[in-house]
Amino acid sequence: MKVVTGVVGNDIHVVANRLIELSLNARGFEVFNLGVNTYLEEFFDAAVETGADVLLISSLNGEAEGWAREVKLLKENYKTLDDIVMVIGGNLVVGTADADIIIPKYKKYGFDLVFHQVDLNEGLDTLENYLKERKTA
Amino acid sequence: MNLLQEEREIILSNEFVDSFDFAEVEEFVRNADKELFISHHFAQNKKMLVQPRGGFPTYEKQFALNEFFVNANVDVLPLTIDSNTRLNDYATAKKMLRLSEESEQDMLNGYPLVNHGYRTTRKMITHFNKPVSLRHGTPDARLLIETAIASGIFEIEGGPITYLLPYSKNFPLDKAFLYWKYVERVCANYSKLNLPINRESFGPLTATLVPPAITIVIQLLEMLLSLEEGVKSFSVSFSQSGSMNQDIVTGAVIKKLASYYAEQIGCGDAVINLVYHQWMGAFPTNKNFAESLINTSTVIAAMVGANKIITKTREEASGIPTKEANAKTVANTQYTLGILNGLPKIVDEEEEENLTLAVKAVMEAVFNNEADTLWRKVFNSIKDGTIDVPFSPHIINHNEMITIRDRDKNIRIIERGNVPLPDRFLKYERSKCDLNKDTTSIVNDIIQDIGIMQ
Numbered sequence: 001m002k003v004v005t006g007v008v009g010n011d012i013h014v015v016a017n018r019l020i021e022l023s024l025n026a027r028g029f030e031v032f033n034l035g036v037n038t039y040l041e042e043f044f045d046a047a048v049e050t051g052a053d054v055l056l057i058s059s060l061n062g063e064a065e066g067w068a069r070e071v072k073l074l075k076e077n078y079k080t081l082d083d084i085v086m087v088i089g090g091n092l093v094v095g096t097a098d099a100d101i102i103i104p105k106y107k108k109y110g111f112d113l114v115f116h117q118v119d120l121n122e123g124l125d126t127l128e129n130y131l132k133e134r135k136t137a
Numbered sequence: 138m139n140l141l142q143e144e145r146e147i148i149l150s151n152e153f154v155d156s157f158d159f160a161e162v163e164e165f166v167r168n169a170d171k172e173l174f175i176s177h178h179f180a181q182n183k184k185m186l187v188q189p190r191g192g193f194p195t196y197e198k199q200f201a202l203n204e205f206f207v208n209a210n211v212d213v214l215p216l217t218i219d220s221n222t223r224l225n226d227y228a229t230a231k232k233m234l235r236l237s238e239e240s241e242q243d244m245l246n247g248y249p250l251v252n253h254g255y256r257t258t259r260k261m262i263t264h265f266n267k268p269v270s271l272r273h274g275t276p277d278a279r280l281l282i283e284t285a286i287a288s289g290i291f292e293i294e295g296g297p298i299t300y301l302l303p304y305s306k307n308f309p310l311d312k313a314f315l316y317w318k319y320v321e322r323v324c325a326n327y328s329k330l331n332l333p334i335n336r337e338s339f340g341p342l343t344a345t346l347v348p349p350a351i352t353i354v355i356q357l358l359e360m361l362l363s364l365e366e367g368v369k370s371f372s373v374s375f376s377q378s379g380s381m382n383q384d385i386v387t388g389a390v391i392k393k394l395a396s397y398y399a400e401q402i403g404c405g406d407a408v409i410n411l412v413y414h415q416w417m418g419a420f421p422t423n424k425n426f427a428e429s430l431i432n433t434s435t436v437i438a439a440m441v442g443a444n445k446i447i448t449k450t451r452e453e454a455s456g457i458p459t460k461e462a463n464a465k466t467v468a469n470t471q472y473t474l475g476i477l478n479g480l481p482k483i484v485d486e487e488e489e490e491n492l493t494l495a496v497k498a499v500m501e502a503v504f505n506n507e508a509d510t511l512w513r514k515v516f517n518s519i520k521d522g523t524i525d526v527p528f529s530p531h532i533i534n535h536n537e538m539i540t541i542r543d544r545d546k547n548i549r550i551i552e553r554g555n556v557p558l559p560d561r562f563l564k565y566e567r568s569k570c571d572l573n574k575d576t577t578s579i580v581n582d583i584i585q586d587i588g589i590m591q
Contacts, residue, residue, distance in 0.1 A: 012304075012306065012530050014343075014528050014529070014530040015345055015528055015587060018527075018528055018536060019580050019583060019584065022539075022576060022579075022580055022583075023576065023577065023580050025576070026575070026576030026577060026580070035306060035530060035532065036306055036530045037306040037307075037530065120580070120584075121577055121580075121581070
């Protein structure tokens, strides 16, 4: 399974990004890490270029909310991305808000899995289960 | 006119600079009071110098901060520069300075030195008559350091590697080397007029599980790049690692090797100082615990034998500290230093030998690079992963080295990536760690290891 990952926008927080890469590798994924400070177009371009199965976007400073609104619109311009699994995680708002409000919002933006302040391994377990179920469905 | 002077005239013919008077600035530096030179205070070697961090947008607030520091018995004043100036965006800095002046709200996270200009800033610096250290994070600091020296700031922090790899994703590293070459030359030339201008490298890097071997290699290389341009006073630095023994070993090795390599390039006459940063990682939110951590850092700095300590505050976890909290740390640190008497001498020969072996191997690999000048050798070495900084966001960094803490909280290298560390060193490092875990547990350990002070 191929995963493209990175931190969206002008966010430069690199620690978790590096740990996500290590963990995905350990779980047997082929990882294409775009690092911090990555724009949506760069994510989609990389997904097309690598033929990725999963796009895992992360955010620490919360600016993801501003960017995520444009996901659907931008993704429509790419012909081969209809089946890609869209995942987002980290701190998904600036300041604080309840997961009950945040998760449906991001699902509407076009994400299949949304992790707001969820432990890394718990999130990756959920992703693996989701991929398994999808395969059998 | 030589090429450097031509370049200086271009840099200083900037719409944000109010007519730079080269001759007047030279006269000012030539006649400047020796009290303004940190190199003078290092030479006196009376005590460990205490320097806080701090910068406010307006002249009035910066002046007030300095007054607080002086009342708290500060040794070295900081001048921290705002982030717009660091990115050479003087237009935004100017606008935000005006907004800050017109209201109580600070719209900048530091002092926009270029916008204030040297004529204004010099008044403040000569008023307090204390050495000032320029703290920034600027890849292209040419205009900034010209303004700083003209203002009476005779210590310049930074360097092409240490101000780039921790802070930027894609600013071109080769350009940073050339911009810093200019800085070194200007500092070297002014140093001929009076006491030396001190250059200081930024050893903490990403402050996230950076192993001493990498810190020392980068400190030594920035030192050599500076000395080869004629700088005569240089400070190498590192930050608290989390293990007292590891800090003492790092201090001992960096001092020995700095003299050794300076001698190797015929710069044995330069003065090399050691600077220690109090814990640079995530701080506890409990302010009493934060004070305890700061105090512990001071004790370790004394054990390390640092010439200067750079302080944090009890408000570190919550944002930019107030001037009151900042001054309080200075007073407390001075008090702790005053009562730390009769320190034992600790030498760990086995650890020193192991670390020296690693640093020398990487230095040799850098020197053996086929490029013709030192900066190109260093550039190539970062590009090919001979030097790898854990948790750097920069695209040029390899990010293949993996480090964890051992039982005593020493930072150990368990995966070396492309860094040419000897097998004997790696075996020693790995022997200190429990490697029978799966990667998931190691990742959890790393998360713990990063946040040990919280």
